[in-house]
Amino acid sequence: xxxxxxxxxxxxxxxxxxxxxxxxxxxxxxxxxxxxxxxxxxxxxxxxxxxxxxxxxxxxxxxxxxxxxxxxxxxxxxxxxxxxxxxxxxxxxxxxxxx
Numbered sequence: 001x002x003x004x005x006x007x008x009x010x011x012x013x014x015x016x017x018x019x020x021x022x023x024x025x026x027x028x029x030x031x032x033x034x035x036x037x038x039x040x041x042x043x044x045x046x047x048x049x050x051x052x053x054x055x056x057x058x059x060x061x062x063x064x065x066x067x068x069x070x071x072x073x074x075x076x077x078x079x080x081x082x083x084x085x086x087x088x089x090x091x092x093x094x095x096x097x098x099x
Contacts, residue, residue, distance in 0.1 A: 024061035025090035031059045033076050
């Protein structure tokens, strides 16, 4: 039981999303955009007209459909190309593995 005055953290709030693949980077980008708005996965799903499991799976790195990506971009007032470029930058910024 939490101590008096403490607040439970959001599920997954301490997890850093992987960026090894473009799908994972898209998920990380989506997570960051959603959290910046203070939206839960359910609130975003409701806004997009998708089931919450779709949002959750995309954030975890599942390959999203073009229709879903377009809906995400529109929800955050972004061009789809800007959203994808941001995700691509995450993959490129990933530190190289030691040989």
